Amino acid sequence: MPLLILAFFVTALLYASVGFGGGSTYTALLALSGLDYRILPLLALSCNIVVVAGSTTRFARAGVTPWRSAGLLTALAAPAALVGGLTPISETLFLTILGISLLFAGAALLLKPSVSSTAPAKAARFMPLFAIPLGYLAGLVGIGGGIFLAPILHLVRWNSAKAVAATASLFILVNSMFGLVGQTIKGGTGRIAVAIDLGLPLLLAVAIGGQIGSFLALKYLPQSWIRLGTAALTIWVGARLLLMM
Template structure:
């Protein structure tokens, strides 16, 4: 995969910053969206995984910065998940699986992304409950392993968990998810590199494109912004990617 090849897919270059914008607005890095788009354009798995992790690191770092500035971070909620997710993300990044299973698992995870974008888990919690440390440690390990294995940060799974269990408000969920995604993506990428994986040169172009969308999305998302119509469009794109992944597995 070369830079010249990327210019043969102008639609991808147009959609990537939009994906970064929307995901960053809710504290996510966007890896599930990047992977969905790259799968639609039939990119090889060897390109998809490291590229998604690098883009995830960039956007989640920007997103966390803006949410942290708004004082939305709940550190006591973050630590139990991160404690187990970081080593398991490294393990997942170190491993490789058959393309068939990769597509099936990725498509299943993307279902969470679609539901999150459609607001299924997005209702504000009026009462936040105390966190269960043993359960959080277990959930962190599971999400971390899947994150490293697939090339995502895990926020798309963590966010629904936090909201459904009433462990955080929407803004707290966004802040915790952003940092969770950042540390998992770094750990997963280190695991990938430890096994001898290399970063595709063409990823540098995507980094520049995605950065702009991530900054703008994180800035407005940490304040107040209505992106419902754009989220429906992205949910449709992800739905198409899910269908393709399931049917081509």
């Protein structure tokens, strides 16, 4: 357990420093520890909420959240996240989707936003279509979906970097809440009790790690270094998960 707590702390520190929650990696770390896969989304989504709640509030107070467009993406994704949380899934399929998602997420973190133009690309108008499948995936395997959404928003020059980060935080927060509701309804009270017993020290670890990550990103560490470290962690965990099967 101490190693798992440390891993959650480091994951929250890295992900919070680049504006994400870390739900995909929390889920994978729990899977590698041998826990029942049906409990993993409950813990991972709860940790997601703890990490991104603070960043969502900070973005809102700073006035950088594009509420109309971000609200549309989030409103489309949230019901899909609830349905994803309610969807029964086998352990093999769950771990396969999670492992592949982590590899794609790690690759997405390595993508650099286009700087050739500040005008939105034509594909930007189709972003609401991406929100629904990302929301469903978020609820299904216990992630927020923002780690996929943000690179796409950058690539199509959807908005400024700060607006994209604010949108991703809101997207992750709401999707995690709706996905958690779906997972809770599907799992019943028995799994909730187990998740609570295991989750308190993990929630504390990510709360502290998330705050430190945000502080370091603002004051000391270059974003490029943090992004590379987060991508390396994500790809390594995803590869280990797939090789374990």
